[in-house]
Amino acid sequence: MSLRFAKLTRPAIRALPIGGKINEHGITATKLANSDISYSINVMVDGERIHRTVGKESERITREQASNLIETLRTRAREGRLSLPKGRKISQSFATIANDYIERLGSEQGNGIARKRQHIASRLIPAFGAVRIDAISEANIKAFIVSRRKDGARDSTINRELATLSHLFRSATRWKWVEGGKVPTFGRLKEGVGRIIALSPHECDRLIAAALEDQDPDLWLFVMICLQTSMRHGEARRLRWEHYDAHRRRFYIPEAKAGEREQPVPAALAAALEKVMAQTGSSQGFLFAGGPGSSTGYRHTFRKAFCRAVCRAGLDPQKITPHVMRHTAITKLVKAGVDLPTVQKVSGHKTLSMVLRYAHVDGLHIDRAVDHLSLAQ
Structure with missing residues (x-):
């Protein structure tokens, strides 16, 4: 339906002084310094404001063309709504x-x-x-x-x-x-290797001792699991007793970052898990159950308790986060000379390139490997 104009009429536009403007129905006519008339629009279409210069009378632009442009924009919006997924009336912000x-x-x-x-x-x-x-x-x-x-x-x-x-x-x-x-497609930025922070054996001992002294009864087992498996702390928090195969010393992790996997467990940690199971009588449910009001059933964070243990161990809480325990375990495997594909199996990394970052943490194991290339004299 064509718009009816009461203010933006041709006589009114011609009578405009230099710099004068008339606005109606989202169309603005402005008289320029050279007496030309410029037309622009400023309208809302499907929740988006469109402010656009249409053109000048000297370019054969008229009020009708500005009006037609508004109708075209609204028609396109209506057509776009027809192709929206079910349940969406307009395209949302x-x-x-x-x-x-x-x-x-x-x-x-x-x-x-x-x-x-x-x-x-x-x-x-x-x-x-x-x-x-x-x-x-x-x-x-x-x-x-x-x-x-x-x-x-x-x-x-x-x-x-x-x-x-x-x-x-x-x-x-x-x-x-x-x-x-x-949906736009976009890649990720290439990251540098960066500095990998790992704890020394002595620092690990101090952290475990500090966790044992903490008032949080779950903290010690959480630290032991992260340091001895290289699990991400989120994976450790979601562990379930029924997913632990004591005979094979394996945890089944159904929701790992790189997909479901089995997590091998070293003998010392397996012994600790057996002891906890015997003491608590647990065989079902989460190792680290959530408190009252937990919507998931498992514990959502060890952040405060872990920070207390880090401080008690004399370490820097600004640098030592739960993820450092994962770095520590992987670094320990690499320093021990374990081949990188095996490290990848233990750590659950999706690609070998992620594991390669740890090959540069300590060059001593590389130096020992190169010694095997020496020629007999």
């Missing part, structure tokens, strides 16, 4: 989808919700919040990377944020919130 994503992850008991929530609230919504989810492009993501680097963020930090963004897009597609064809 990134902020709306992101908040729905976190809520849905919570109801599905997804992994890493606290970290994803922090990435979304502090980085991703400020960068993409007002943009329609189906309008985010690779160019938007590249601009985000440039901005984060200007903020001083390391590539490894940006990669963690991009991982959250990628998971959000994949989940929104799986839940039919957005069409797969409208």
Whole structure:
């Protein structure tokens, strides 16, 4: 239906003084210094504001063409709505989808919700919040990377944020919130090897002793498992007694980062697990059960208790995190001369290239290996 104009009429436009403007129905006519008339539009279409210069009368642009442009934009939006996934009336902003994503992850008991929530609230919504989810492009993501680097963020930090963004897009597609064809593709930044922090044998002993002294009765076993298996601390927190094969000394891990796997357990740790099972009578359920109100059944964090033990052991809590125990176990295997494919089997890394980072931690085992190349004199 054509628009009816009461203010933006041809006589009124001709009578405009230099610099004068008339606005109606989102169309603005402005008289320029050379007496030419410029037309622009400023309208909301499906929750997105579009502010665009249409052109000048000297370019044969008229009020009708500005009006036709608005109708074209709205027609395209209607056509876009017809192709939206079921249940979505309009294409939502990134902020709306992101908040729905976190809520849905919570109801599905997804992994890493606290970290994803922090990435979304502090980085991703400020960068993409007002943009329609189906309008985010690779160019938007590249601009985000440039901005984060200007903020001083390391590539490894940006990669963690991009991982959250990628998971959000994949989940929104799986839940039919957005069409797969409208999801941008983007890679990750190449990270340097960086410094791998690992504890010495003496520091491990101090940490274990400090964990034994802590008021948290679960902390000692948690530390022992992480130091003697190289498990990620999230994997250790979700261990179940029924997934432990005492005869084969194996834990079955159904939800590992690189897919389900079996985790071998050294003899000393197996003995400790047998002792705990005998003392508690446990054979079912989580090794580290969650407290009252836990929605998952397992314990969500050892952060405070671990920090207490680190301080008690005389170590730096700013550097020694639970993940350092994983670095320590893998480094110990590499220093012992264990071949890297075997290390990969133990650590659960998805690719051998990730394990190769540890080959540079200590060169002594490499020097010993090279000695085998010596020629007899």
